[in-house]
Amino acid sequence: MKLTRSSPLSPTQTRSVTLVIPACNEEGNLERLFRFIEQTFDDLGYALPVLLIDDGSSDNSPQILARLSHQYSFLKVIRHPQRRGVTQVWKTALSHVTTDWILWGQADLESDPRTDIPLLLEACTPGVDAVAGWRQNRRDKKLFASSFANNACRFVFGSRIHDMNWIKIVRRDILTQLPIERITHRYLLAVLSGQGYRVTEVPTPWHTRFSGQSKFGFGRLFSSGRDFLLLLAWWYSSQSSPTYSTVRKNRKKVMSEI
Template identity: 30%
Template sequence: MTDTFSCDVSIVIPIYNEEENLPDLVARVGEAMEPSGFSFELICVDDGSKDDSARVLRDLAARTDWLKPRYLMRNYGQTAALQAGFDGVQGRYTVTLDGDLQNDPLDIPALIRTLESRSDINMISGWRKERQDAAINRKIPSMIANRIIAKVTGVRLHDYGCALKAYRTELVRRIRLYGELHRFIPVLAFEAGAKIMEVPVRHHARTKGVSKYGIDRTFRVILDLLLMKFMLRYLHRPLHAFGGAGLWMGVPGLLICGYLSVLKLFGESIGGRPLLLLGIMLVLMGAQLIGLGLLGEILIRIYHEPEGRAQYRLRPPPED
C-alpha cells in the first residue's frame, strides 16, 4: 500500500456509552491540538452504544470539521472499534486514547514531537505512572498483569493497559487487530518489527460515566497471553509447536506398543494391561497433534494472503 496522508495526526478513540463525556472530550482534543501546529483529525468510533453517544457524535461532527465519527452496526468490542478507526486514518501519525477523559489530550503533541525527533522509534506507549484508579480492583491486578506480560513476551513495559499510545501510521497499517488483542498492541507491534518507547503520561480519575472494565477481564488476559506467546514463538512455524508435542507423546506410545508386541510374540497376554491403553492413547494423541501442526502450516499460508475478512460493519449516522 502506498502511504498517502491528508493531515499530520489521526486521533482514534473507541466510544461506548460515553454520551456525558463526549462534548468535553471533543473540546479538550481541540484545545490540545489546535495550538500545536499539527493538522489533525479525530476519529471517534461508536461501538454500538446503547445510550445517545451516536447522536451526540453526529451533532458534534456537524459543527466540527476535524471530527470524523464512525458508527458500528453493533457492539463488537474495543479491539474491532480500534481497527475500524485504524482503517480510516489519514494522518502521518496515529494516536489512540480512551473516551472517558482519564487520558489527557494535552499529552498528544509532546508524543508526536518525540516521534518526529526520534526516527528510530515507531511507537510510544504511555505509562500512567501516577494512576488515579482504585488500588484493589484496578491498580494491583494491572501491576501484576503488566509484570507477567512483560516476562512472558519479552516486551518490557510498565503499563500495557494505557490507551494513550502514538504510532507512525505505517506501523498501524502493518498490524491487524481481532478478538481482544487491543491489550497486546505493543506485542503485535514488536512482532511487526517496531521499536517501542515508553513515556510517563498524565492520568485523571473518571468523573462521568461508568467504567467498562472489571476484575473478570484478568482471566481473559491470561488466555490472550497464551496466544501472544504462541504468536511470538510459533506463529510462522506451528508444526514446531504441535508437531513437537506430538512427537513427545507419539514416540513413547510407539515404544510401549512395540514392547507389548514383543511380549505378545512370546505368548504373553497383553489385552488386559493398562500399559496397552496408555500406549494406544499416546500414539493417537501424538498423531492428532502432528496433524494439527500440518493444518497450521497450511493456515499460515492463508494468514499471509493480502486480503482478509473485516471484523466489523459500518452503519450510517443516526437520524432524528
C-alpha cells in the first residue's frame, strides 16, 4: 500500500466528481431519482457525470435505464449480468471512474440528491479525504445492525463516524490503493479513519424508501459479521507489516505539514 501524499483540490473547486449509484431492481425509483438529480444539477449550476451500475436487475430496470441514458447526457449505465454485490460494484466503479472524487449515492430515494449532494460537496473542504452522510431521524429495520457495526468500528479503528455505510464522497486515489475486496464497502470509512485519513461527516435527512423492497435480511446481517471478522484479520496483520508502518509514519508527517 502506497500513501498518496498530495491531496486533490476540493470537489467544489475542480468539479472533478463522479456520482456513482448502485441499483438492483429499482424500477419504481429510477425515473424519480433522475428527475431529482437533474434538479440538483440545475441548482448547482453544473452537471456531474453519473455512473449507475445495475447489479443484475431482473425487473424492468434495464429497459428504463436504456431510455434514461438517452434522456440525460450526464448518465452512463454499466450492467452486471448477474448480481455481484456492493463491493463488486465499487470495484467496477473504480475501473471506470477517472475523476478525483467519487460520490456514492443511493437509488432507493432514502437519500434525496437535491439536499444530500450539495451537503456532501460543501462539507468536503480542503484537507478532507472523505465525507460521510449521517442519517437523521432514521426509522428502518437496518438500524440495530448499523448501530452495532458503527460502534464496533469506533472501538477497533478509533473512527468517530456515526454512519459508515451510507452516502459518502471519497478521494478516488485513496480507494485505488486499498484492497476493496478485503475491506468491503461496509467498512471502508473505518479503515480510512484507522489509517489516519481525514474523514468527517455531515447530517443528512433520511427518507422512507419510495418504491420497492429493501434488500436487507438475515443473510446480509450474517455477511456483515463475516466481513468484519475478515477485516479484523487483515487489519491486524497489516499493522505488523513494514508497509503499514510506513503508511502510518508518512501520513502523520503529511498531516503535520498541513
